[in-house]
Amino acid sequence: MCLICGWIYDEATGDPEHGVPKGTPWSMVPLNWACPECGARKEDFEMVQI
Numbered sequence: 312m313c314l315i316c317g318w319i320y321d322e323a324t325g326d327p328e329h330g331v332p333k334g335t336p337w338s339m340v341p342l343n344w345a346c347p348e349c350g351a352r353k354e355d356f357e358m359v360q361i
Contacts, residue, residue, distance in 0.1 A: 312359045316349040320356065 312319045320326070320340070325333040329347055331340055337358070344353055 312357055313346045313349065313351050314355050314357055315351040316346065318346050318348040319359070319361070 320337060322336050323333065325331045325335045326340075326344070326347055327333060329344065331344060337356075340353060342353055345351065346355070
């Protein structure tokens with residue numbers, strides 16, 4: 312979950328519009344990827360249980 316805006320990355324859906332295909336585990340998301348909602352960096356995310 313993005314600590315800035317609350318957007319949640321879902322590994323099942325990925326972020327295909329920004330180069331992260333469906334099924335991509337969080338550990339494989341590139342470090343230069345940014346939150347599609349607010350532009351926060353990957354380091355601004357924290358794992359949460361849903």
